[in-house]
Amino acid sequence: MTEIIWGSTRKPITSQRLATKLAESFPEEGVVYVGYPVLASADGVNSIDALWVSPKHGVVIFHLVEGRDLGEYKIVQDDYANNLETKFRAHRPLMSGRTLLAVPTVITYCPMVLNTNTDSEHLVANDSNLVEVANSIEWARPDLYQAVHSVIQSISTIRRGRRRRNVANGHSRGAYLKLLEDSIANLDSLQSRAVIETVDGVQRIRGLAGSGKTIILALKAAYLHAQHPDWKIAVTFNTRSLKAQFHRLIETFVYEQTGEGPTWENVQVINAWGAPGGLTRTGVYYQFCEANSIPFMDFQTAKQNFQLSGAFEGAVESALNAVSNPKPIFDVILVDEAQDFSPNFLRLCYLSLKEDRRLVYAYDELQSLTESSLPPPETLFGVNSNGQPNVVFREPQAGQPSQDIILEKCYRNSRPVLATAHALGFGIYRQAAPGMKTGLIQMFDRAKLWEDVGYRVKAGALEDDAEVTLERTPASSPEFLEYPKEVDQLVEFIRFDKPSEQAEWLADQIEKNLKEDELSYDDIIVINPDPVTTVKQVGAPRAILFERGIQSHVAGVDSSSDIFFKPDEQSVAFTGIFRAKGNEAGMVYVMNAQDCFTSWGNLGRVRNQLFTAITRSKAWVKVLGVGPNMDRLKQEFDRVVAHNYELQFVYPNAEMRKHLRVVNRDLTPEEQKSIKGAKSSITNLVSDLSAGRVRVEDLDPDMLNQLRQILSGAGNVDG
Structure with a gap:
């Protein structure tokens, strides 16, 4: 058609x-x-x-x-x-x-x-x-x-602008990576629609990681800048290492269409937060504060006022509360990685726009493996003086641009890689804990979301308490993405007895990738899921590589925060999970994966980290770990393989989904301290009651009644 x-x-x-x-x-x-x-x-x-x-x-x-x-x-x-x-x-x-x-x-x-x-x-x-x-x-x-x-579509220009991949061995990793890259020739129809169609108002673009959202937003910014060179356009994002990538793509696209470079004062690639210091440091929040003459909070000030986890959200909320009639700053704002922002930041973007409110926000429905991380637009952007939503997405109409575009195809991760990431992230094949009938860690309420992002029901039904088998199809996961399996298995879990063995093996493999497999330095990413310990944990393999004359860097630590790869310097990128987001490579090594098997107080978070790390790979991914928890994680992966990379599970009902959200919620350090203190107090009380050192009659009757009511109300959820 x-x-x-x-x-x-x-x-x-x-x-x-x-x-x-x-x-x-x-x-x-x-x-x-x-x-x-x-x-x-x-x-x-x-x-x-x-x-x-x-x-x-x-x-x-x-x-x-x-x-x-x-x-x-x-x-x-x-x-x-x-x-x-x-x-x-x-x-x-x-x-x-x-x-x-x-x-x-x-x-x-x-x-x-x-x-x-x-x-x-x-x-x-x-x-x-x-x-x-x-x-x-x-x-x-x-x-x-x-x-x-x-x-x-200017895709050939992107490809022409990339480093040429020269391969001598037609069966090397480099050769298969080249074959894979050559197969991604064009944008599909939904991607083209997302680039070209722009509404006078709010537009939403949704899709899995690897569905092309970043390239789409860069093309869109270039297209709008070419048509309207006087418009003030902002492109913003959460991962700072995306900045250089956006600059390169936009510059390439604008030159392709106009024969000239972009006017960077009018199409600004800026951080969400920002700071004083001109175009290289400014951000959306900073410009909002400056335009409306309200105090700007830097990171340290915001952290003191709202703690580390709520620093940016608190700063944004304060700014919104301080202004009753915000001044317009931009003609268009394009937001990548919108799932990583609080709704308040998108509201701030919306209020920073001129009359037509042209806001385009793109996000990954499953990046956090929770229910859609953003509320619907009717809720997100508030109501007018008549109590009506400021933004309502209309039904698609012939001859009108689409307001809501869902990108079903994933062009980065093959079917085995993506299904493995989802199975481990959700705990599909995880052994149930004592007292539970499911090993699931998390699940979103809206079951249809699975189909929206390209899964198909092979058997059963996407309904509460029903068994269901989900599969990815060639329509949503193109078969050519599996070409690299001809040279090596796409996903491999490898267990070591000691961290030193992991470091030695990792260094050996990287050396082989560079000297024998015809991979380039920027074809490799090494990810330590825990961002806090990354610099320390990656020290051992980096030291071994250095002794062998192979340079490496920790992204954002040994390099600018705006740069991830350093291909001109021939250096392998090591990174924590946050800086890895938005980037990809043919060979991804995930080290210390044992830390992602279980973790009290943040099980959902560590499984999300593992999911995100695995989905950085556009070909091969090696998941490395040490000790018994790595054995258990590998057993989980083996069940994924045994099910042919299909997801088979009983869909949890509403009560169980609520229970999963509670028991696997991400606890702050303060909450963890309080819970440990409460557990210790209860343990001591039970011990004293059992030993007769304390009698029930010694306890306050009102407190006992409250405790009975709380325990009775909590119920006994076992699946």
Whole structure:
């Protein structure tokens, strides 16, 4: 079916008529881009009215006329064709010597003009002859269909800008990684829609890690900047190491579309928090405080006022409470990793926007492995003076950009890698603790969320107390992602007796990756899940590598906070889990995974850390650990393999889901201290009562009654 992607257009009526006509008359595969791409010319930057790419008819540009006057349509057609040909000629796959293999045809579509005099060079059509004119166009090179899309979407430019991967051994890890990267040629239709379609208002983009959200937001920022160079656009995120990546992508895309670099004062890649110091240090929260003349809290001040865990959220909430009528700062704000922010930060972004409130926020529904970490937009952005929600997502309408886009495909993690990460993160095959009928650690209330992110019910039902088997399909996890299994198993759990053995083995493997496997330094990430102990824990393998002449660095410690890899310096990246988020590599080593098997007071958190670490891999992942808990974790993984990377479990009912949230909740240090103190007091009291040192009659009757009521109300949940 012909796919329609709605970009920004000044000719909405004719665009809708054209899209409807093409969709009805040409149901075969093809894509119609409205208001896209943006092309540079001697006279400036302009977007094409509409572009149809069809395997049968090739590349067809539409010049749209809304009135009865064709004007100088021949000049317009010539300009469109010349500008697009110039873009195409820069890409070798579309050329044979000096001959362009994808020559665009231009049609002026003018539904209000009754008499169209079509000549062979300048085609004109209205509703009566549009299909006839289009059918007269034939393309001799349908094999170039995907290559044309790659150029139009600027994906070929990204690939061309990356480091060239030179391989000598066709069966090495490097060769299979190159094959994998070459297979990801284009954006799929949902990704294209997410890039090009922008609403006057709030837009939400959801998808798993690896579904392309970061590239989509970078492309979107570049597209909007090319169309509206005077707009103030902010791109913000939680992981600082994404900053350099966003800069590179946006610069590449803007240059591809306009022939010039971006104006960084107008398209700002900035931190969420920020600080004084110009464009390199500013942030959304800092600019909000500055624009509204309210006190700015730095990290140390916020930590003193709101403790470490609530520092940023507290600072943002204080800023919101201090301003009744915030001043507009930006025309557009794009937020990546929105699941890592509190709802208050998104409200601050919303209130920092000018009249149309163009806010785009992208997040991973399952990044935290809990129920969707953000409330619905009707709740998130508050209500107006009439008590009505400020933001309501309407039902999808023909000819209108999509407000809510779900990216079903994962282009980073293969089916085995992703299913392993989810199985361990949720505790799907974990042995039940005493007194419990389930080993599950966490589960979200909205069961359909599994299907939203690309799982399919193979057996059973996604219902409370029902057994269900979930699987990923080739539609959501493309099979080519499993190419690397030809050289080595995609997921491997390896147990060691001592930390020194783990360090030695890890150093041996990295040396082999670099010297024999044809992997580059930035193909490797070593992750220690606990961010607090990372610098200390990675010291041993780094020392061994140093003795062997292999450089390494701890991301954000030995390098700028805005940089993750250091490919120009040939250095292997070691990292804690927070800086790993948003980054990926062909070979991922997760060390000290035994710490993620169990942990009192933060079991959900450590399992989330393991999940996030595993999903950094776009090919192979080696999960390393020491001692008995690593044995138990490996046994859990073995059950995943035995179930062929499918998730089979009984869906917990509402009462059990609530119980899981309580017993596996993330406790603060203060809460852990209080609970340990209470346990100690109860233990001493029971011991004294049993020994007769204290009698029940000695205790306060009111306190005893309260204790009986609390214990009775807690119930006895056992599954």
